[in-house]
Amino acid sequence: MEPDNNNRNQQGPGNNRRQTFWVITICLIISLMLFSVFGDMMNRTTSKTITYDQFLEMVEKDQISKVELEDEKLIITPKDAYQSGMTMTYSTTLVGDENGLNDVLKGTGIEYSKKAPNVAASVASAVLSIVLPLVILLVGWNIIMRYMNKGGGMMGIGRSKARNYVQKDTGVTFADVAGEEEAKESLQECVDFLHNPAKYVQIGAKLPKGALLVGPPGTGKTLLAKAVAGEAHVPFFSLSGSEFVEMFVGVGASRVRDLFDEAKKAAPCIIFIDEIDAIGKTRDSHYGGNDEREQTLNQLLAEMDGFDSSKGLLILGATNRPEVLDPALLRPGRFDRRVIVDRPDLKGRVNILKVHAKKVRLDETVNFEEIALATSGAVGSDLANMVNEAAILAVKHNRAAVSQKDLLEAVEVVLVGMEKKDRVLSKEERKIVAYHEVGHALAAACQKNSEPVQKITIVPRTMGALGYTMQVPEEEKYLNSKKELESQIVVLLAGRAAEDIEFGDVTTGASNDIERATKLVRAMITQYGMSDRFGLMGLAEVESQYLGGKAYLNCGDETATEIDHEVMKALKAAYGQARQILLDNKDALDRIAGYLIIQETITGKEFMQIFRTVQRERTAQTELPEQ
Structure with a gap:
């Protein structure tokens, strides 16, 4: 029984064609009727008003075949009255009386007659010429509406668009x-x-x-x-x-x-x-x-x-x-x-990747769990886009199947954009970006509660980043401790600290880091109850939690001012901690930044190898005097 219901409720292409046919047919009929009515009106006698002197001149030149007198008005029919499919006449007001007109026409051979005015016919003609087209339009409009709007309002506006x-x-x-x-x-x-x-x-x-x-x-x-x-x-x-x-x-x-x-x-x-x-x-x-x-x-x-x-x-x-x-x-x-229907967890992201990769040819290097770990917070549409981007990249590199490298690159494309290979940074800017990114990485490596570094690059991206440091968690987490959040803030501010330490000056490159760090500190104080000064007091409310979750302060102006002071104090402390970490590891900062300037992109494994090598060399140097 279901197919019958579906057919009855669906508007198939056959029904649409029939409706279109009838609408076009009705429009043509209305057009023909209107053309006929107005054609008849056009074919009627067309009159042009002239002066009485012009009438006398036409009489002298023998250009008139007939004259009718109707209510003190002369209707003049010239000998060449029929022109271009219509009858042309002239009209003028009678000057004098009828006897004077008889004297003018006497002996000219012009046919003369007197016509009584037909008021009823004139009124009927005027009414017919106005009413008939309106009636035809209304009838046609009603028929069109019946075909175009069965059960709805005007032009189908009230009909469901389901x-x-x-x-x-x-x-x-x-x-x-x-x-x-x-x-x-x-x-x-x-x-x-x-x-x-x-x-x-x-x-x-x-x-x-x-x-x-x-x-x-x-x-x-x-x-x-x-x-x-x-x-x-x-x-x-x-x-x-x-x-x-x-x-x-x-x-x-x-x-x-x-x-x-x-x-x-x-x-x-x-x-x-x-x-x-x-x-x-x-x-x-x-x-x-x-x-x-x-x-x-x-x-x-x-x-x-x-x-x-x-x-x-x-x-x-x-x-x-x-x-x-x-x-x-x-x-x-x-x-x-x-x-x-919330954001998927680690297992959910793995399953989503598998669903979207069913029709994609993969090689043996593909590891969906690694990709899922790198895409924490991604939704199904993001993951589908990443799989598709990976397939496009595989074709671009003339590979027969998608590899793990393609998937990882696709993750970067979705998160930070394509590489801008045509953008050439100056030597000084490359050095600044390298120190900035290595500052992030070193702060992460030197703290226990930070996520490990996966990749560092100074290749500009289409979404505006001149470089970035990718951190990937070792496992899926749903809660963050206060120490972990404080470590994140230190990592975010370490890029600016590295610029200050190496160049004695700062740039605009840390704007996004500062914005994220400030937002995180403010959330710790107003939402998470992690402030020593305000304790467990909730000072903000979150609206549109599924659309980014923007927080609005729910406190007085004086408290808001105190919150700003607390945020400033926390950021200053985190920045000082980041500076101290980088000063303690200045030799590692210089060596890794120099290597990054040459290579442009290094993996987390390469970063840790250089960092551990520098640490071993430093330890060996401190132990030599004791021996």
Whole structure:
């Protein structure tokens, strides 16, 4: 029975062609009718007003064949009246009386007659020439609207824009979704209900009317919704929240009604509304009012209350801003479940890489766990992009399969951009960048709570970096201790410290490091309770946690000033610690920076070899006098 429902609700290409044919045919008929009406009007006698003297001159030249007197007005028909498909006449006002006119025309052979004015005919002609075209236009417009808008508003504005996908069109199942096992488990029950509703109805259970998919962009919310439809083998109605809202008030509500009418006919089915916050924002003045959006939301709430979930109609919504949604939309009985689709962990990233690499030819060097460790915080779309970039790089280097080197390079391309080989730094700038990056690496190597260095490079990148130091954790971590955060701050500020130590001056190259360090220190003080002065007091709130999580201070002005002083104090202490580390290892800083200037890029292994060699030499020199 499902294929019949799908065919009945889909607008196939045959239906579109028939509608287009009828619209064109009706437009042609209306054009012909209008042409006929206006053609008849054009073919009627066309009159030109002349003076009475010009009339007398035409009489003398024997240019007139007929004269009619109608209500003190002379209608003059010249001998060559028929020109270019129309009858040309002249008109003039009678001067004098009728007897004087008879004297003028006497003996000229001009046909003369007197015509009584036909008021009724004149009025009917004027009315017909105005009303008939309007009637034809209105009738034609009504016919066109019936074909273009069955069940909607003007020009189809009120019709739902839902795209109906059946199983063969989605082609997505849970096997195609990796890294979100908890979300799949939550949705699996909905799939089972759509497959076997009887066993749930028998025990008295009801299918959740709606499930809200919440998570950062790119985590696979839309993919999960399609997978639910693919697993359940039911029609899939997909819309974006912005498609409901138009300039005209009431259009969105009409589209919601039309969508649910179509879905009820196709049940069991799934309605998926992406970016539902576009119509589901809370109805208060804090986020701004909008009559059209609020009417659309009210209609959506009414429709969700009105349908019977036992018929197998499931609504899925997706958003990355759940905090702005209206409470009425989130209460039980509407969106009963909230499914968190968060950033994948280490195991999830490995599985995602494997899913996206199914159709990619790989060689034996590929190690997905190493790539997953290097991409902490990446979402599914990022990882898919990295696999694709690796395949492109393999083709670029004329390799038959993707290698681990291609994948690692693809990670760098996605994170910091392509290498800018055409940008040539001066000798002085290359030296500054080399010391800056080696400063980061040395600060990381000399602290116990830092992540190991994977790579150092001074090759400029398209995203603006003149060089960078890549650190890769040894294992996946979900918590950071205070000491680890303090080590991160020292590493961030060590680049600026290296510039100051070597050149006695600083550059603009540390701007991003300073920004990140300041943000981290401020979070430690206001959010993590890691300040000795403020203790466990929460001083900031995070909004839009799935869109970067921007923090806003929740304190008075005096406290905010004290926070600034604490941030300044912590940064100054971290910078002093970074300077001391680099001063203690100045010989290693010089040697590694010189090697980096020549090689441009060195691995973490090469960096540690040089660093340990310098340490051994330093130890040997200090022990010589004692011997």
